[in-house]
Structures are given as C-alpha cells and as structure tokens.
Ligand SMILES: Cc1ncc(C[n+]2csc(CCOP(=O)(O)OP(=O)(O)O)c2C)c(N)n1
Ligand code: SF4
C-alpha cells in the first residue's frame with residue numbers, strides 16, 4: 001500500500017471552528033476556559049446561529065472573551081452579565097443571548113444578578129465556569145472554594161467556621177421556578193468535553209422555546225491559582241472538586 | 256483494521272500543557288525538545304498510529320490540532 005497522505009479537505013474531521021477568531025487565547029496553559037470557549041463556539045456553529053447570537057463577557061480571566069467569539073459581544077461590569085443579558089434579550093427576543101462568567105463574577109459580586117435573572121426566568125443561557133477561585137486577581141478565595149482548600153487568602157485552607165461554607169449556586173438556582181435546564185459538566189477529558197458541548201447545544205436550542213433560564217456550570221481548573229501543572233490540576237479537580245460539585249443534570253425540562 | 260488518521264499541529268498556538276497527551280489512545284503525542292516563539296515546548300507526533308479519533312483536538316484548550324481521517328472504504 002502506498003503511504004499516501006490523508007491530509008486533504010475530504011478527510012477533515014476536526015478543525016477550529018470559524019465562530020472562534022484566530023486570536024491566540026491569553027489563558028494560562030491547560031486552562032479550561034479555552035476548552036469551554038471552544039465548545040460554546042462549536043455549538044453556535046453547528047446550530048448555524050452565529051449571526052443571531054449575542055454574548056456577554058464578565059470580569060475575571062475571561063474578561064477578554066469578546067476577542068475570541070466571532071459573534072456580537074458586550075462587556076458587563078463585574079457580576080452584572082445576567083442583568084445586561086436580560087436587557088439585550090428583552091429588546092431583541094429573537095436573538096440567542098448567553099453570558100459567560102467565572103465563579104467570582106457569578107457567585108460572589110454578581111450573586112444578586114444571577115439569582116434574580118434566574119428567578120425571573122430570563123430566556124438566556126448562563127455559562128458558569130467554576131474553578132473555585134478568583135483566577136484573574138491572584139487566586140483569592142471565592143464563595144466556591146472547597147472546605148480546606150488553599151488559596152492566596154486562605155493559605156492554611158478554607159476554615160468554614162470563620163470563612164463560611166462554599167456556595168453551590170447551581171443547586172440553588174435549580175430550585176427557582178424560572179430556570180428550565182440546569183446542569184453541571186466538565187471539559188478536562190474528551191468524553192466530558194463531548195457531553196458538555198451537547199448540554200450547551202441543548203440549552204441554546206431551548207432558548208427558542210422561551211421557557212426560562214438555562215444554566216450550564218462547567219467545573220474547571222485553575223492551574224495557576226491552584227499552583228499545579230495543568231495535568232495535576234485536572235487530577236486534583238477529579239479527586240476534590242467533583243465529589244463536592246457532582247457532575248450531571250440537576251434540573252431537566254419536564255416531558 | 257482501524258482507519259488511518261493524521262493530525263496537523265499548529266505549533267505556534269501550542270502552550271505545552273500536556274492535556275492532550277493522555278487523551279490519545281495510541282500514544283501518538285509527546286512534547287518537543289524545541290520551543291516555539293513563545294518559549295513553549297509544543298506537541299509533536301512520535302508514531303504513525305493515529306486513527307483520527309480527534310480526542311486530542313477535542314480536549315485541547317487552545318484549538319491547536321486539526322484532524323483528518325481516511326474515509327471508510329467498502330470491502331477490506
Ligand atoms: C467592581 C470590581 N470589584 C473587584 C474587581 C477585581 N476582580 C477582578 S476579576 C475578580 C474575580 C474573578 O474571579 P472569577 O469570576 O472566579 O473568574 P476567573 O478569573 O477565576 O476566571 C475580581 C474580584 C473588579 N474588577 N471590579
Ligand atoms: S489564572 Fe486560572 S482561570 Fe485564569 S487563565 Fe490562568 S489558569 Fe485560567
């Protein structure tokens with residue numbers, strides 16, 4: 001048999017989606033933000049809604065998300081993405097509107113906006129990247145930081161007796177009548193990336209139905225903030241984050 | 256026999272995070288000794304066992320890898 005190259009357009013099975021720009025991501029090596037961006041962009045691509053999608057970027061490491069998504073984007077003040085997305089969706093109800101937010105943005109300074117948008121049942125998709133820490137500002141403790149977990153502001157580990165308990169905001173919003181689909185995913189191994197992408201795609205499709213807020217948490221890593229290599233951080237995440245933040249659907253639409 | 260695949264690595268985008276290495280079922284990938292212009296060791300192919308499963312590309316945070324897979328042929 002000849003060793004003919006199979007690198008030709010008809011054999012292409014995977015390439016970077018055109019819904020992501022060619023800009024090199026500024027994220028640290030191995031950071032789940034990049035994978036989460038990519039699957040969201042792929043979902044938009046596969047649904048053919050690039051021209052009808054508007055994203056809202058947060059404050060946090062993903063503050064520059066608007067550089068990477070080749071869709072209309074709006075930057076929000078820290079934590080206010082769900083409020084901004086509410087305005088956008090109400091003025092342009094035919095558009096697909098998403099927010100992309102870290103746990104500091106969504107579950108600390110933006111808790112009120114998160115809960116009230118979900119409680120009003122705003123017809124938007126919230127993509128929530130939970131890495132248990134404030135990545136951008138130097139790895140401080142977040143409301144999501146695990147009990148005993150070290151951060152730059154809990155150097156001996158989070159002591160819940162003085163620092164409070166971690167907030168499972170995803171379970172919390174699932175209790176609200178305004179949410180339609182609530183799920184928790186991860187993007188650290190191929191099978192989970194595929195599942196997370198299916199969840200995001202489903203959530204975007206649900207937006208057409210006008211039934212309420214879809215909320216997709218992605219438990220993610222922060223190799224920089226956790227002071228680990230990317231591979232170590234993914235292992236640590238499996239062993240420590242997943243038991244506390246179990247993966248899977250939390251609220252699914254009634255049939 | 257497994258279908259044949261191949262990948263193209265955009266070495267300038269690679270950050271050497273190694274997340275793709277263990278995702279490959281055929282140990283096709285390893286880090287280079289050389290570094291790219293940003294100073295990262297980048298991913299290289301070390302064998303020709305690739306089946307084009309796309310696991311490496313799907314798990315890569317930086318969209319570094321493009322994947323090809325030969326079309327299934329009828330017969331053999
Ligand atoms: C009003 C306001 N308060 C505080 C900050 C500082 N700040 C910037 S990002 C951030 C937290 C980001 O953490 P997270 O949302 O978890 O995102 P990550 O960086 O981990 O992706 C904080 C507190 C700010 N920019 N604006
Ligand atoms: S600081 Fe953490 S969350 Fe931010 S880009 Fe680096 S690894 Fe990712």
Ligand code: SF4
Nearest residue numbers: 279305306308309311
């Ligand atoms: S496409 Fe599959 S077999 Fe080929 S290098 Fe990537 S992970 Fe390995």
Ligand code: SF4
Nearest residue numbers: 269270272273275315
């Ligand atoms: S996952 Fe991507 S960025 Fe990381 S080493 Fe592999 S190809 Fe490079």
